[in-house]
Amino acid sequence: xxxxxxxxxxxxxxxxxxxxxxxxxxxxxxxxxxxxxxxxxxxxxxxxxxxxxxxxxxxxxxxxxxxxxxxxxxxxxxxxxxxxxxxxxxxxxxxxxxxxxxxxxxxxxxxxxxxxxxxxxxxxxxxxxxxxxxxxxxxxxxxxxxxxxxxxxxxxxxxxxxxxxxxxxxxxxxxxxxxxxxxxxxxxxxxxxxxxxxxxxxxxxxxxxxxxxxxxxxxxxxxxxxxxxxxxxxxxxxxxxxxxxxxxxxxxxxxxxxxxxxxxxxxxxxxxxxxxxxxxxxxxxxxxxxxxxxxxxxxxxxxxxxxxxxxxxxxxxxxxxxxxxxxxxxxx
Amino acid sequence: xxxxxxxxxxxxxxxxxxxxxxxxxxxxxxxxxxxxxxxxxxxxxxxxxxxxxxxxxxxxxxxxxxxxxxxxxxxxxxxxxxxxxxxxxxxxxxxxxxxxxxxxxxxxxxxxxxxxxxxxxxxxxxxxxxxxxxxxxxxxxxxxxxxxxxxxxxxxxxxxxxxxxxxxxxxxxxxxxxxxxxxxxxxxxxxxxxxxxxxxxxxxxxxxxxxxxxxxxxxxxxxxxxxxxxxxxxxxxxxxxxxxxxxxxxxxxxxxxxxxxxxxxxxxxxxxxxxxxxxxxxxxxxxxxxxxxxxxxxxxxxxxx
Numbered sequence: 272x273x274x275x276x277x278x279x280x281x282x283x284x285x286x287x288x289x290x291x292x293x294x295x296x297x298x299x300x301x302x303x304x305x306x307x308x309x310x311x312x313x314x315x316x317x318x319x320x321x322x323x324x325x326x327x328x329x330x331x332x333x334x335x336x337x338x339x340x341x342x343x344x345x346x347x348x349x350x351x352x353x354x355x356x357x358x359x360x361x362x363x364x365x366x367x368x369x370x371x372x373x374x375x376x377x378x379x380x381x382x383x384x385x386x387x388x389x390x391x392x393x394x395x396x397x398x399x400x401x402x403x404x405x406x407x408x409x410x411x412x413x414x415x416x417x418x419x420x421x422x423x424x425x426x427x428x429x430x431x432x433x434x435x436x437x438x439x440x441x442x443x444x445x446x447x448x449x450x451x452x453x454x455x456x457x458x459x460x461x462x463x464x465x466x467x468x469x470x471x472x473x474x475x476x477x478x479x480x481x482x483x484x485x486x487x488x489x490x491x492x493x494x495x496x497x498x499x500x501x502x503x504x505x506x507x508x509x510x511x512x513x514x515x516x517x518x519x520x521x522x523x524x525x526x527x528x529x530x531x532x533x534x535x536x537x538x539x540x541x542x543x544x545x546x547x548x549x550x551x552x553x554x555x556x557x558x559x560x561x562x563x564x565x566x567x568x569x570x571x572x573x574x575x576x577x578x579x580x581x582x583x584x585x586x587x588x589x590x591x592x593x594x595x596x597x598x599x600x601x602x603x
Numbered sequence: 604x605x606x607x608x609x610x611x612x613x614x615x616x617x618x619x620x621x622x623x624x625x626x627x628x629x630x631x632x633x634x635x636x637x638x639x640x641x642x643x644x645x646x647x648x649x650x651x652x653x654x655x656x657x658x659x660x661x662x663x664x665x666x667x668x669x670x671x672x673x674x675x676x677x678x679x680x681x682x683x684x685x686x687x688x689x690x691x692x693x694x695x696x697x698x699x700x701x702x703x704x705x706x707x708x709x710x711x712x713x714x715x716x717x718x719x720x721x722x723x724x725x726x727x728x729x730x731x732x733x734x735x736x737x738x739x740x741x742x743x744x745x746x747x748x749x750x751x752x753x754x755x756x757x758x759x760x761x762x763x764x765x766x767x768x769x770x771x772x773x774x775x776x777x778x779x780x781x782x783x784x785x786x787x788x789x790x791x792x793x794x795x796x797x798x799x800x801x802x803x804x805x806x807x808x809x810x811x812x813x814x815x816x817x818x819x820x821x822x823x824x825x826x827x828x829x830x831x832x833x834x835x836x837x838x839x840x841x842x843x844x845x846x847x848x849x850x851x852x853x854x855x856x857x858x859x860x861x862x863x864x865x866x867x868x869x870x871x872x873x874x875x876x877x878x879x880x881x882x883x884x885x886x887x888x889x890x891x892x893x894x895x896x897x898x899x900x901x902x903x904x905x906x907x908x
Contacts, residue, residue, distance in 0.1 A: 295743070296743065298744075299740050299741070299742075299743035299744030299745075300743070300744045300747050300748060301744070302740070302741075302744050303741070303744035303745055303748045304744075304748060307748075318767075350766075350767065417647070418650045418651060419643070419646050419647035419649075419650035419651070419662070421650075422646075422650045422658070422659065422662040422663060423646055423650070423662050423663050423665070423666030424666070425663075426663040427663065427666060427667060427670075429885075429888065430881060430884075430885045432838055432884075433837070433838050433841065433880075433881055433883075433884025433885045433887070433888055434877060434880060434881045434884065436842060439877065441861070441862075441865045441873075442865075442870070442873065442874075442877075445686070445687070445865075446687050446688065449687060535755075535756075538756055539756040539758060542756050542758065542759060543756075543758055543842075543846060546846070546849060554759075555759075558759050558762060559762070561762065562762030562763075562765070562766070562850055565766070567763065567766070570759075570762060570763055571763075573759070574755075574756075574759045574760065577755065577756045577759060578755045578756075581755055581756065582751065
């Protein structure tokens with residue numbers, strides 16, 4: 272983006288430069304998105320056509336090409352739903368349904384509303400992301416300061432990511448929901464039954480999100496150049512001072528880059544955690560019920576909701592990054 | 604130069620104090636802590652003193668063995684229920700007796716589902732990157748979109764692909780293709796842009812054709828990026844293949860076995876599958892890393908001082 276702005280500022284000024292910058296970044300993206308939508312429509316006509324023709328033959332009707340195309344684009348259970356069907360579904364399940372509804376005399380979340388499901392997926396994601404990135408930063412600090420930790424922990428951290436998460440998800444759910452401490456907390460009334468269901472999901476997303484943070488933070492904490500470290504030595508700075516005043520500030524850009532990767536991974540973790548655990552609420556549960564009942568439009572709208580959540584979280588982190596870097600005195 | 608604010612004897616003393624404290628309340632905890640600190644001290648000494656390939660291999664190995672020993676001790680000493688966490692020895696016993704089943708699952712999921720999808724997806728992404736690379740306009744559009752799609756939970760498409768391609772390994776490969784395509788594409792496109800303007804100018808002064816520039820300059824400079832993508836995709840491929848089996852599979856496969864054995868509470872079998880998956884994943888990653896080391900020995904990240 273910066274290259275495009277620089278290009279615009281060189282030969283033009285004011286509004287014209289802005290438009291030039293905008294068209295050189297937005298136009299290509301828009302073209303690609305339009306191309307994807309066009310391919311999608313074409314593919315859905317190709318894939319849904321068989322059912323339409325089958326149905327027409329059974330009724331003994333001859334259809335024109337236009338009729339076939341329009342029917343293939345508007346089936347109730349298409350093989351591949353068209354974009355407008357998915358957006359209709361998204362719209363009607365977010366704006367068209369109340370978020371809360373009354374049931375058994377009390378107001379509860381409405382399971383027909385997709386925002387409600389997104390909420391049930393987002394909370395464990397954010398909690399797990401918090402736990403995972405905190406542990407990741409701690410581990411990275413340990414790795415950069417202790418040679419023994421560097422040599423022994425790093426290979427196992429890589430190996431830990433080769434364990435497929437779905438494989439451990441059911442185990443974590445069984446183990447965590449049977450933990451005496453957790454059951455105690457529920458019976459004491461410290462946490463509610465709903466919060467207890469959230470813990471295993473959060474742990475799985477923490478498991479997925481800690482690794483990118485470790486890798487990014489280790490690179491960031493090691494990013495100060497030898498001359499900078501030498502300067503700290505000439506000041507007779509202790510290891511703690513070098514860490515707070517040099518290594519940590521130098522690692523912030525690396526930290527944010529890896530946080531963006533890790534929050535997307537955390538969302539994947541939560542959704543995958545919902546699949547084998549028979550969760551009733553959440554985007555993963557929505558995918559699962561959609562696949563059981565052949566509701567393809569529901570599956571796709573849940574996927575898009577997940578995509579919107581991921582995009583929102585990444586954009587939020589991007590905004591935070593800009594603010595933090597600005598306050599640290601980075602040139603924009 | 605002051606090495607550290609904590610004196611040299613600080614950490615061992617802290618460990619000893621913790622063990623003594625634990626011994627007062629729970630002897631079992633003290634034993635576990637003692638083994639942990641003992642192994643860690645040995646590891647720390649080895650890491651400080653030893654240099655070279657042997658240490659690089661031995662220190663992580665010792666750490667892994669320590670973890671396994673602690674796991675075994677915790678299970679034995681605290682009588683942890685078999686359903687919650689089986690001991691490593693029980694898992695190993697199950698792996699030995701069930702080797703044919705594990706091998707069949709491994710073939711179905713990893714060799715057929717994951718590997719076929721990985722090769723198709725990464726190959727297609729590489730070719731697509733070569734095509735996109737010729738148009739700066741497409742590149743500008745594709746990079747943000749590709750980055751966005753790479754961050755999406757693509758695993759969610761698993762039920763759709765199982766619906767389309769049936770229960771066999773083909774649907775698993777399709778999920779893997781969808782998962783690895785965009786991360787690989789983004790890395791390849793970035794890699795193809797990695798050569799300097801100076802280097803490209805030099806090729807132009809040699810009157811090199813597009814193909815010559817590609818083969819002699821741009822593909823070699825792209826290699827670190829390509830391998831980065833390939834390494835990321837190894838784990839994605841395994842996850843995709845196993846997750847897809849959850850939505851429907853023939854009666855063989857790692858995801859299928861995990862699901863079934865979970866229902867029968869045969870946790871040692873579940874852990875045996877996980878161990879196989881972890882070994883396969885590490886082996887796969889290691890293999891790609893090894894090829895990378897052979898091919899990109901010139902790159903700064905591969906040099907060891």
